[in-house]
Amino acid sequence: MYIYLPIAEQPIHSLAILGVGSFLGLIMGLVGVGGGFLLTPIMMFLGIPPPVAVASVANQLVAPSVSGVLSHWKRGNVDFKMGTVLLLGGVVGSSIGVVIFNFLGKIGQLDLVIKSSYVVFLTLIGSLMLSESLNLILRKRKGKVSRGKLHQHNWLHGLPFKTRFRKSKLYISVLLPIFIGIIVGILAALMGIGGGFIIVPAMIYLLGMPTSLVVGTSLFQIIFVAANTTILQASQNQTVDIVLASILLLGSVVGVQVGSRFTNILKGEYLRLILSTLIILVSLKLLTDLITIPSDIFSIIISR
Amino acid sequence: MKFLTSLHILVIAFIISHDVKAKNQIVADLSQENVKITTDFLGAKILLFGAYDGQKGDDIIVVVTGPKGLVTVQKKEKVFGIWVNTKSVNYINTPKYLNISSNRDINKILNQKTQKISEIGLNNLKIRLQPGKKVQKEKEWREALTRNMLKSKLWSLNENSISLNKNALFRSYLSLPSNVITGQFEVKILHYRNSKLISKELSTINVSKSGVSAEIYNIAQNYSTLYGIFAVILAVLVGWGTNLIFRKV
Secondary structure, three states, rough: OEEEEEEOEEEEEHHHHHHHHHHHHHHHHOOOOOOOOHHHHHHHHHHOHHHHHHHHHHHHHHHHHHHHHHHHOOOOOOHHHHHHHHHHHHHHHHHHHHHHHHHHOOOHHHHHHHHHHHHHHHHHHHHHHHHHHHHHHHHHHHOOOOOOOOOOHHHHHOOEEEEEOOOOOEEEHHHHHHHHHHHHHHHHHHHHOOOOOHHHHHHHHHHHOOOOHHHHHHHEEEEEEHHHHHHHHHHOOOOOOHHHHHHHHHHHHHHHHHHHOOOOOOOHEEEEEEEEHHHHHHHHHHHOOOOOOOOOOEEEEOOO | OOOHHHHHHHHHHHHHHHHHHHHOOOOEOOOOEEEEOOOOOEEEEEEEEEEEEEOOOOOEEEEEEEEEEEEEEEEEEOOOOOOEEEEEEEEEEEEEEEEEOOOHHHHHHHHHHHHHHOOOOOOOOOEEOOOOOOOOHHHHHHHHHHHHHHHHEEEEEOOOOOOOOOEEEEEEEEOOOOOOOOOEEEEEEEEOOEEEEEEEEEEEEEEEEEEHHHHHHHHHHOHHOOOHHHHHHHHHHHHHHHHHHHHHO
């Protein structure tokens, strides 16, 4: 069944969108990350103009994040203090991101920047995840699983404005999570992502947060970053397609719930192996689009 | 429905054809004068039909022109291994929809000069570069414009697509693609005899957004911040709602 998207100004098969939404919701429920950074490129592959894809995916991300936070909250897996500090940075960052987005649109390089940021980040995250999960699988086969320290201390923890985060059992500078928030916010607005795939590793490796709290807390801050991006994109660029976002979010919220129910059954490292392969494939496809000679080196933009 | 309309058309065509014969003119009508872009819009196909005072060797050309405006042509070049848009040229006064149809090859109906004067043919449009701008190898850019407009199905050239019936009736189909631009479309039906224009008829098609899809578009344009806030609230409610539903399962 085709449905005409009022902002993208083109019809699209609603079942295809619903399917993509549920599939990514499932991944999000299983791994805790992976909504936006796969969804936006897939929307672009389906022919949605990149600016509309980025803004509408930001909109849809709000729903599974709300749903996810509520279930993590029930299990006590959200550090609200850390989440609030991160989201303050995130709101600032995403506002900067929308300004950059506008500027790139004006000079006609938006598509290029969106696509190349995806190539860089997806390749990076994909290969990191791939090597980590392979390592873990190999180590488990050998039967050596070592438990390290709670977290490593490094110079980043020595910055001023030290604050205690009781829930995370951390005493670190408040500047660090704010800074992480800003960077993730900028990327979120530019790429139509919640930033989970950047913020989750950052929380584990840079902040040293306990892994159990990471997913819930990142989802908490994603709600606000995605909401801020949506409102700014809507008011400044009119690129939020509410029909597209609604179909996507209907699929994704169900997917998240189903996925989170299977997290205990499937082994995390195998899951990450599959996901990282998927990420690398998407990034390869985007890279090929950028480096192969286009069928026509000329293209047109019809102003509305 | 389809049968009814064609029957209806046939009857009207026969009635008017009697009138036309006497007065040496052409009359035509469209199966649809208002095209509404609604949530189930997949493009539209419009039947153009009419009667003319035909003799052997008469020709008919139909030119449908959509709203005109700015179209930018971009050129990609390889920069550090990546294909990047490096140059762009703006064309003003460019029709964002164009459909030229005829009963036979236009070159057989009119000579090049007449085609140019009457702006018939994809290369005879009065499209201009933005004033004050000069481009090297302008022809290459202009060809790229035509090629890409044809590829997007917004422009089309359909020679031999008009069927003439016993030199009295004619019909033709116009297709509007799903990415069509809204606005007023001008329909020109031209009747030629020995390369001379002997009669013509003008008509218009209105393409507009309608229903829910139009409402959403207007709200997004006019109340953009409120629209954004509403989009967020909707997402929050759906997220919260599913959580309530699944908690009980």
